[in-house]
Amino acid sequence: MINGYIRNDKMNDARQLFDENPLSRNVVSWNSLFSGYIKHDQIHLAQQVFDEMPVRDVISWNIMLSGLHKMRNRRGIYHCFLQMGRDGLRPNEFTFSILISALMNTGFSLLIPQIHGLAFQFSLNSSLFVGSALMRGYTYFGDRKNLCQVFDEISVKDVTSWNALVLGYMELGLPGEARRAFDMMPEKNIISWTTLVDGYICNKKLDEARSIFDECSERNVVLWTAMISGYVQWGEFVHALELFLLMWKSDTRPNQFTFSSALDACAGCSSLLTGKQVHSNMLKSGIPSDVILSTSLVDMYAKCGDIEAAFCIFESMPKKNLVSWNSIIGGCARHGLATRALEVFERMTMSGVEPDRITFVNVLSACVHGGLVEEGKRHFNSMGTDYGIKAEMEHYACMVDLYGRAGFLERAVKLIEGMPFEPDVVVWGTLLATCGLHSSLELGEFAAKGIHTLQKDHPAVYLLLSKIHSEQGIWDSVIELRKMMKHGRAKKQKAGSWIESSIVVQ
DNA sequence: GTAGGGTTAG
Numbered sequence: 001m002i003n004g005y006i007r008n009d010k011m012n013d014a015r016q017l018f019d020e021n022p023l024s025r026n027v028v029s030w031n032s033l034f035s036g037y038i039k040h041d042q043i044h045l046a047q048q049v050f051d052e053m054p055v056r057d058v059i060s061w062n063i064m065l066s067g068l069h070k071m072r073n074r075r076g077i078y079h080c081f082l083q084m085g086r087d088g089l090r091p092n093e094f095t096f097s098i099l100i101s102a103l104m105n106t107g108f109s110l111l112i113p114q115i116h117g118l119a120f121q122f123s124l125n126s127s128l129f130v131g132s133a134l135m136r137g138y139t140y141f142g143d144r145k146n147l148c149q150v151f152d153e154i155s156v157k158d159v160t161s162w163n164a165l166v167l168g169y170m171e172l173g174l175p176g177e178a179r180r181a182f183d184m185m186p187e188k189n190i191i192s193w194t195t196l197v198d199g200y201i202c203n204k205k206l207d208e209a210r211s212i213f214d215e216c217s218e219r220n221v222v223l224w225t226a227m228i229s230g231y232v233q234w235g236e237f238v239h240a241l242e243l244f245l246l247m248w249k250s251d252t253r254p255n256q257f258t259f260s261s262a263l264d265a266c267a268g269c270s271s272l273l274t275g276k277q278v279h280s281n282m283l284k285s286g287i288p289s290d291v292i293l294s295t296s297l298v299d300m301y302a303k304c305g306d307i308e309a310a311f312c313i314f315e316s317m318p319k320k321n322l323v324s325w326n327s328i329i330g331g332c333a334r335h336g337l338a339t340r341a342l343e344v345f346e347r348m349t350m351s352g353v354e355p356d357r358i359t360f361v362n363v364l365s366a367c368v369h370g371g372l373v374e375e376g377k378r379h380f381n382s383m384g385t386d387y388g389i390k391a392e393m394e395h396y397a398c399m400v401d402l403y404g405r406a407g408f409l410e411r412a413v414k415l416i417e418g419m420p421f422e423p424d425v426v427v428w429g430t431l432l433a434t435c436g437l438h439s440s441l442e443l444g445e446f447a448a449k450g451i452h453t454l455q456k457d458h459p460a461v462y463l464l465l466s467k468i469h470s471e472q473g474i475w476d477s478v479i480e481l482r483k484m485m486k487h488g489r490a491k492k493q494k495a496g497s498w499i500e501s502s503i504v505v506q
Numbered sequence: 507g508t509a510g511g512g513t514t515a516g
């Protein structure tokens with residue numbers, strides 16, 4: 001009865017029933033109420049119930065552990081596990097699998113081998129659930145030997161154990177081993193196929209991924225999406241869109257994951273027309289729009305050149321997160337709408353969303369495009385003082401660009417010299433390019449030297465220097481430089497997108 | 507009444 005209420009999201013009714021029947025309370029009903037509150041994110045009430053429980057069994061503690069996992073309270077999980085032992089309770093296989101998954105990707109993950117030892121003492125290492133959790137743990141450590149060891153320890157392996165092995169090999173960068181395991185599997189499900197396809201994609205083996213995808217006879221939306229987003233990940237936007245079209249003609253309906261990837265593909269090849277078609281298909285198919293999908297739309301319109309449409313979607317979003325704000329600010333920056341970018345940034349901080357490093361890359365590049373030197377400087381400084389974000393290479397590159405374009409070449413050089421790390425080729429290239437703009441031979445050569453120490457024969461160096469030299473009428477060196485380009489390894493690079501390349505060859 | 511594999515955004 002109480003569980004019926006909880007299943008139907010009626011926690012108040014469940015509580016009332018519980019309160020009205022003090023005599024029929026037992027550890028099971030206490031646990032039901034407790035896990036109900038956790039399921040519905042009513043943490044304080046859950047904690048209250050846990051504290052009031054007259055008796056706690058191992059399930060009560062397991063529910064507590066999974067609640068702490070849900071709340072990402074790593075320290076709490078560790079202490080809860082210790083407390084449970086002090087209470088004289090013996091952990092079971094649920095305990096270990098919750099514990100291991102909860103400690104993954106945290107500072108506490110170093111404890112996983114010890115937990116493995118403990119599970120072994122309780123003879124729970126041969127359990128299906130503990131085994132697959134441990135396999136994920138060892139994969140995370142890059143520990144192939146223990147990954148296989150745990151797999152071997154599982155007494156009766158099921159398809160999930162095999163899938164964890166395939167996934168493990170793929171994540172360790174061993175697609176050959178993963179394929180061997182896949183071929184040896186006694187039974188496969190659609191997740192096995194997707195794991196293999198996605199694993200090939202992560203290892204940049206798109207052709208292998210596609211051939212497995214084609215071979216699979218029971219494709220579902222997840223498999224289709226994995227393949228489409230795989231193409232997008234590696235810049236094969238047209239392939240992604242072709243596959244999306246194939247899917248559209250098949251009997252599998254795209255979901256928000258698929259649409260998001262398709263929009264990303266449109267953004268990647270700056271195809272507004274296709275983007276609009278995908279958008280309209282999205283509306284027609286009645287997919288509920290979530291924050292990620294809407295952000296993909298914003299990004300697509302911004303990258304395809306329709307910043308007003310991007311704004312339209314952005315303003316209509318009931319929920320915006322950091323990524324949504326970053327997308328629209330970045331969109332403004334690329335469109336040269338510096339003031340608008342700064343206004344949106346202002347709105348973002350006012351609405352309580354904390355900026356991150358990407359926000360500042362976007363804000364600073366907006367300043368670059370708008371020539372807003374003082375604003376740029378102010379934001380660059382506030383990044384560390386107000387938000388505790390350390391300036392990275394990209395931020396410095398923006399500032400060098402900002403100062404350089406405005407003609408403050410000395411300030412740009414001073415900034416480079418004061419950087420807490422060695423400048424990279426982008427920073428030097430930015431300086432070089434702005435020296436090109438202002439025909440500064442001396443600093444241009446300084447920048448060229450900087451690039452040369454990192455990357456010999458970079459074509460941009462020769463092009464820019466030859467431009468500067470020729471403007472200053474130093475024709476001998478121009479001829480010399482052209483010769484070097486012709487005979488040396490340096491060749492003028494193919495023109496790329498201005499978004500990708502920060503070295504602008506004029 | 508508690509637990510394990512696959513797909514989305516800057």
